[in-house]
Amino acid sequence: MINGSDRVSSFRAPFLSLGWNTARVTMAQGLAMIPPVLAALALRGPGVLAVLAAALFTALFWEVFFATTRGRALTAHGVTTALIVAVMVPASLPLWQIGIAVTMGVVLSELVFGGRGFGFLNAAAATMALLIFSFPGVKLAGGEGWIAVACLPGAALLLASGLISWRVLLAAALSYAAIGMLADVTLPTIAALGALAFGLVFLACDPIGAASTDPGRWLYGALVGALVLVFGGGSQAVTSTNAVVFAVLLASIFAPLLDQLVILHHARRRARRAGSSHG
C-alpha cells in the first residue's frame, strides 16, 4: 500500500466522531442534576452542601486513587454520584457515614469493574443501598414535591440527548400505577411521587444500570414499578425513597437477565426467519 511518496497516515476510523464520549455523558448528567440539588438546598438548608462536599470528596478521592494506581487518565464520573447522594441523603446524617457509604458504593459498583460504564449498577443506587444496610434506621430524604418539579428540566435534557429511555420511564410509571391501583385504592402522596420521580429519572433510567435492548427496557421499567410497590409495603401511599432505591438496585441486577431473555427470543426468531427463507 505504501509506495514511495504515496504514504498513508495511520489515522483510522471513525473519521467523524458524532457520538458522545463518557466525559460528555457525565457532564450532561451533572447539568441535569443541578435543579434538584438547588431545590434540596432551598428546602433543607445548607446541610445539603456539607453532604455534597463529603460525597464529592470521597467519590473523587477514590477515582484519583484508582486512576493513579492503574496509570489511567483521571475521570470525574463521581461528580454525578455525589450530586445524587446530596439530594437523597438527609442533611442530618453524620458525614463519616456518608463517606463510608460512598466509598463502598463507588468502589464496588464502578471502580473495581474499571470505571463507569463497565459495571452494571448505578453507583448512587449502590451507595444508598449500602448506606441503609450499614446503618440501620437511616431513612433517606423524602421526595418533596418541589424536587419532583426540579427533575423535569433534567429529565427533558436527558431524554433529548438519548441518555435515558422513555420506555423505562413509561413502563415504570404504568406498572406502578396499574399494580398500585389493584393493590390499594389510596392515591400516592406528593412525597411518594417526588421520591418516585427523582428515583426513576436519575437512578432507574441510568443507561448503565438499565436494560440495553428496547424490549428489555419495557420489562425493566415494569419491574422497577412493581418492585417499588413491593418494597413500599404494597401501597402507593407509603412509597419511600428507601423503597425506590432497593427497587432500582434489584431491577438493575435483573436487567442483564432481562436482556438475555430478549436476546434468546431474538435469536430464535432470527433462526426461524432464516429457516423460512431457506429454499
Next chain:
Amino acid sequence: MHRPTRSAAIFGIKDNLVHFSFSRGVDLRLEGSPAQEVTDKPITRAAISGADYPGLQPALSVAEGDRVRVGQLLFTDRAHSQVAFVSPLAGRIESIELGARRSLSSLVIRGETEASEDNKTGDLPDLATPNALRATLLSRGFWPAFRTRPFGRIPLHDAMPKAIFVTATDSEPLAPDPRVILATQESAFRRGTELLTLLCDGMVYVCQTPGPPLVEHSARIRLASFSGPHPSGLAGTHIHAIHPASSEAEIWSIDCQDVAAIGHLAESGRYDPSRIVALSGPGARRPRLLRIILGASIRELISDEGAADKPARVLSGSALAGREAVWLGRYHRQVTMLEVPARSTRNISSFLPVLSGKAGPRPIIPMKSLERALPAGFLPVPLIRALSVGDAEMAAKLGALELVEEDMALMTAFCTSGADYGVLLRQVLARLAEAA
C-alpha cells in the same frame, strides 16, 4: 418476495415495485454535497490494492515493466485460481508489492497512451448459458464485483446464491445519485441485470431509489425501492429486509455500475473499467461526479480539486465508511475530502500531570443513538458487546452473518467506546468463516 421485517413500513406496491420506507437511521449533514453532473477526469495511474481483498494471495501473470492492455489478466487468486483480476488501464506495470504471507499489497499500472488501442478487440463473448456466462465473468475480471453475505467476500467460482441484490441506491453521506450514474448506460444496466438471472436459482432484486423503475419486472427480476435515512441505501439493509442471508442462504450483492459493465461486455465485447464516483466533502473545491477508472490514483483524482486554503484529509469512500487510501477502493463510490480538524492546543492534562495517564479502554454507554445506528431488526447493544469481546457465536446469533464492515460504520461513529466495529466484525467473521 419474502416476508419483510416488521420494522420496515411498506407503503405499497406500484408498477411491480415494492417500496420500503425506514424511519431508523441517521442522515448526516455535511458540507460539500456533490453537484449531480458528470465530468470526465483522465487518470494515468491506477492500482489493484490489497486493502480491498484482505488476505488475497496473487498468482501473478505479469511482471514489473510488462505492457498490459485494458482488461488483460494481471493475476488470479492463488486459493481460487478461477477468479481473475484484470487491468483497468493500458500501460506498464509500475510496481508489484506483496505484504505479509505473500498477500497482495498493491499492483500499480502507469498508463501509456499508445497501448490503449488494444482494447478494440471486441469479439462478443458467449454468454448464452449459465456456465458460459460464469466462465466469462470469472476470466474477464468481473467476479470480484460480487460480494457474498455471509462473510462479505468474493464468491466461490461455483457458488449458487439464493438471490442477487443489485444496489442502485446510496444513502452514505455526500453520495452520488445512482440514477444520474445510470442515466447514460440504461440499456447496458438492463442487459446486465438480465444476465444476472443466469447466475442464481432465485430472484435478482434491483434495489433502487423511489421513482420510475430502472428495469422491467419479470419472472426472475424483482424491484424494490428504499427511502429513509442512512443506512436505507446499503445492500445489508436491503438484504435484511427482503431475503436475509444466513449460513444456509448465501446472498450476493453487486453495485449497479458493475452490472452496467457486465451489460457493456455483452453488448460490445469490451471490458469497461470506467466508473463514476462522487468527489465530495467540505474540503473539495467543486464537489461533483467524476468519471474515472477502477483503482484510480486518488492523488490524481483530486489534483486541482482541493480548496487551496483548506488542507484536506482525503478518504476513499464516505466520511463514515471510508478509509485513507492512495488508490480508489474497489467497492467505493465516492472520494471524500474532509477538513483537517484544528488541533486543540489547550489540554487540561498539560497542566495537571495526574490527568495524563493512558486513556484506557472506553465503555459502551447504551445511548439512544446506538439504537438508530443499525437497520431495524438487530439488537445493537448486545451485538456490539459480542463484537467487543470477540464472542463469535453470540455475534452470529445476533445477525453478524448478515453484516459487513460498511453496515457497522454508523455504530463506530456514534459509540462512546471509540472502537472500530467494522474491524471487530471482520475478526469475528474470519473466525466464523474458518469454522464454517
